[in-house]
Amino acid sequence: MNNEYLNRIIRERRAIFPSQYNDKPVSKEFIRVLLENANWAPSHRLTEPWRFKIVMGEAKDRLGTFLSDTYTDITPEEKFSPFKHKKIKNKCTAASAIIAICMQRDPKERVPEWEEIAATAMAVQNMWLTCAANEVGCYWSSPALIEYMNEFFDFEEGERCLGFLYLGNYDKEEDITSKRNPIDEKVAWYD
Template sequence: MTNLDINEIIKVRRSIFPAQYNDKPVSKAFIEMLLENANWAPTHRLTEPWRFKVLQGDAKNRLGVFLSNTYTDITSDEDFSPFKHKKILNNCKAASAIVAICMQRDPKARIPEWEEIASTAMAVQNMWLTCTAHKIGCYWSSPKLINYLDDFFDFEEGERCLGFFYLGNYDEKEENENSKRTPIANKTIWLDE
């Protein structure tokens, strides 16, 4: 891979949402490669805090039911949105796989927690770039519903969920390539004296 290749992959990385996925499944071999690439994220003191739970088939559908029921339970009648309730279910059904993105806190707390969260986010960035390079749609969602997942997953001591990484194949015409960034010069100060 040349520098231009990685530069292009970074620039075309996008959120591809579950509603954009087609019915073609994402292979187990691809998901294994995706997780292996995640495993090479930077990690201070080699804590390797990222943990993943891969849901496919009935498991992802059970997650959808759990999340939609939880949404109903925690939402007041005046704030309840039938659209959002249905979207939670549909996102889980539409995805070929869902990866629960979890962070395992170092039991010795040798480094600040934010560094372990950042390291886990870098693992997810590796996943996102891998998906982009292979034209697999993906989307990281972190709804407040993740705070209730103790009733769905068996977490280890110090482990918590940071969100869901939805995966699915998509038709390239669905990809949104109109993302923009303001110039980096507006966000950079050079100090050379």
């Protein structure tokens, strides 16, 4: 393994937003690799709580309509934003694929729920790093609308949506630099 390459991928991983995607589709073969890498995330007691629902093609339009209609239904008139309504639909249209990030709670509740949420997040990190290594854009969004996804998807008992991973190819000349505050500001050493 090339440690420097791994360090670079981790440090250069960025959110690439649907508005930055081009028209080149992300292949189903790549999505299968993405999902297989997600499946290797750690989970306490091997509960493997991650579940994914892949939305492509016309289903993206149905999801965009569902989300924008739900936004309209749940938003008080005085807080309704036509801009946000349009943006919700446009994100779905702009993405090549959308992965609904779901978590299946262990029926025996052998581990705390936060550990299963964390394991699902680690599965998403595996997908995000895979996207970064393959120069595919992705973005995790967890809007309040995820609370209504049981009206769009069929969920198993104990399963719920934690957000959406939008996928799309993008033009590499886009500036995607970012920065982090120094790690020393976030660490306390005890010897």
